Amino acid sequence: MSTQTSPLKPVHVIGGGLAGSEAAWQIASAGVPVVLHEMRRDEPSGPVRTEAHHTDGLAEMVCSNSFRSDDWQFNAVGLLHAEMRRLDSLILSAADQHQVPAGGALAVDRDGFSAEVTRRLQAHPLVTIQREEIAGLPPEDWDNVVVATGPLTSPALADAILDLSGEGQLSFFDAIAPIIHLDSIDMDVAWRQSRYDKEGPGGDAAAYINLPMNKAEYEAFVDALIAGPKAEFKDWEHVPYFDGCLPIEVMAERGRETLRHGPMKPVGLTNPRDPLVKSYAIVQLRQDNALGTLWNMVGFQTKLKHGAQAEVFRMIPGLKDAQFARLGGLHRNTFINSPRLLDRSLRMKLAPRLRFAGQMTGVEGYVESAATGLLAGRFAAADRLGQTLEAPPATTALGALVEHVTGGHIPGEIEGGKTSFQPMNINYGLLPPMEAPKTGEDGVKIPLKERGRAKKRLMSLRALADLDAWRQA
Numbered sequence: 397m398s399t400q401t402s403p404l405k406p407v408h409v410i411g412g413g414l415a416g417s418e419a420a421w422q423i424a425s426a427g428v429p430v431v432l433h434e435m436r437r438d439e440p441s442g443p444v445r446t447e448a449h450h451t452d453g454l455a456e457m458v459c460s461n462s463f464r465s466d467d468w469q470f471n472a473v474g475l476l477h478a479e480m481r482r483l484d485s486l487i488l489s490a491a492d493q494h495q496v497p498a499g500g501a502l503a504v505d506r507d508g509f510s511a512e513v514t515r516r517l518q519a520h521p522l523v524t525i526q527r528e529e530i531a532g533l534p535p536e537d538w539d540n541v542v543v544a545t546g547p548l549t550s551p552a553l554a555d556a557i558l559d560l561s562g563e564g565q566l567s568f569f570d571a572i573a574p575i576i577h578l579d580s581i582d583m584d585v586a587w588r589q590s591r592y593d594k595e596g597p598g599g600d601a602a603a604y605i606n607l608p609m610n611k612a613e614y615e616a617f618v619d620a621l622i623a624g625p626k627a628e629f630k631d632w633e634h635v636p637y638f639d640g641c642l643p644i645e646v647m648a649e650r651g652r653e654t655l656r657h658g659p660m661k662p663v664g665l666t667n668p669r670d671p672l673v674k675s676y677a678i679v680q681l682r683q684d685n686a687l688g689t690l691w692n693m694v695g696f697q698t699k700l701k702h703g704a705q706a707e708v709f710r711m712i713p714g715l716k717d718a719q720f721a722r723l724g725g726l727h728r729n730t731f732i733n734s735p736r737l738l739d740r741s742l743r744m745k746l747a748p749r750l751r752f753a754g755q756m757t758g759v760e761g762y763v764e765s766a767a768t769g770l771l772a773g774r775f776a777a778a779d780r781l782g783q784t785l786e787a788p789p790a791t792t793a794l795g796a797l798v799e800h801v802t803g804g805h806i807p808g809e810i811e812g813g814k815t816s817f818q819p820m821n822i823n824y825g826l827l828p829p830m831e832a833p834k835t836g837e838d839g840v841k842i843p844l845k846e847r848g849r850a851k852k853r854l855m856s857l858r859a860l861a862d863l864d865a866w867r868q869a
């Protein structure tokens with residue numbers, strides 16, 4: 397059967413990357429015809445590509461060849477792999493088939509992997525692949541569309557979505573501050589307080605976590621920031637910095653006092669353990685998700701290399717053992733303000749015929765992009781078949797991603813008028829927390845330092861059980 401002979405109208409998927417390929421597969425697997433529109437193609441005048449893609453293969457991995465940890469028990473991305481395998485993921489199946497040795501990680505032969513995804517989609521009788529750019533909003537008679545055009549969405553489509561959404565920015569030079577797991581912050585050093593004890597809309601006057609520094613600590617920190625290795629940008633990433641969104645190390649280079657008068661200003665805050673001594677500088681962390689498990693470093697957008705970030709930021713009192721849910725970065729990106737724009741089935745509230753998937757929704761990473769593609773594909777197919785499909789529960793990694801992009805993040809504005817919503821990799825901080833177990837399944841006491849690991853395993857077991865229940869409902 398081809399899409400032309402099916403009695404059902406096709407769903408249109410725009411973008412044949414990690415998310416779009418998975419979405420198309422899920423739609424076709426549900427018995428619904430799908431047209432996949434991918435702009436990368438070879439023309440007589442030369443190849444058409446994005447700034448980062450080198451081939452016309454579907455699901456091309458633009459940088460690393462790794463889908464990260466495959467450990468479902470103790471690693472959130474490994475858990476996401478396990479959930480996706482249970483839902484017949486094309487991306488995971490092709491990855492498993494083209495795996496290369498990489499310890500506990502799922503790494504692949506990128507060409508073999510992309511060729512496999514392309515072949516499987518081309519061979520599916522319900523899939524039609526059209527090599528063309530959709531250079532604006534899709535035609536009105538496309539009533540069920542998945543937009544999965546990724547961080548390098550072509551400008552014509554990005555502009556059209558921008559107009560439709562009425563949001564201030566869509567494609568921009570993205571400055572990202574690191575995010576830290578609450579349970580890795582030393583609360584014997586830190587304290588909760590809002591500047592001048594100012595109450596927020598919810599009446600909370602202690603909304604921030606504060607980390608104090610004395611003069612010597614501040615001076616050493618500024619030295620380390622300036623000396624730390626910085627990531628280089630590709631040519632196409634040379635975009636001017638936003639005012640009020642400068643990388644922290646660029647601020648430090650502008651003068652040794654700049655940070656003390658900027659994001660690290662100590663005014664309006666009193667350390668309850670030492671109320672008579674004024675801190676020389678204070679780092680503030682702001683709650684990042686509704687569960688309160690993740691906290692972002694306010695004003696700490698950075699282009700320090702990842703290894704250097706962990707080292708330098710752990711110099712901050714209270715962060716000696718900090719675990720980062722994500723590190724900071726600066727790169728060109730395209731994503732929508734999903735918490736405001738999307739409903740729980742990833743549909744645009746203003747234009748419900750459009751669904752979003754992949755990095756555009758504000759998830760980050762190959763696996764997370766494919767995961768939202770998997771869900772968007774299932775939602776789109778269910779719609780076409782006249783069925784209702786709820787998102788998986790938030791206790792699953794898949795559900796937690798939907799929760800993060802459509803509601804879990806605490807909305808707020810950061811300096812420069814940008815929304816504080818930032819792309820996020822999957823991590824256990826996005827799932828509702830559980831108590832760390834004190835004894836194992838065998839009844840034996842678990843040593844204190846191993847309880848965090850045991851908790852992750854419990855959360856993974858809960859996730860897979862809840863996913864199975866959702867699948868069978």
Ligand SMILES: Cc1cc2nc3c(=O)[nH]c(=O)nc-3n(C[C@H](O)[C@H](O)[C@H](O)COP(=O)(O)OP(=O)(O)OC[C@H]3O[C@@H](n4cnc5c(N)ncnc54)[C@H](O)[C@@H]3O)c2cc1C
Pocket residue numbers: 410411412413414415416433434435436445446448449455456457458459460461528529530531532544545546547548549550553728753754755756760761762763765766
């Ligand atoms: C430079 C760079 C490096 C990255 N490196 C990594 C990494 O190492 N590991 C990792 O996990 N994540 C990485 N990411 C982040 C992200 O995971 C990947 O970009 C991932 O591919 C996103 O999946 P996606 O499906 O949303 O977008 P993509 O995989 O980029 O797919 C989008 C597709 O849409 C097509 N398209 C765009 N506009 C149109 C249009 N108007 N009409 C038709 N087709 C269109 C594109 O050609 C592309 O094929 C990187 C991102 C960038 C920008």
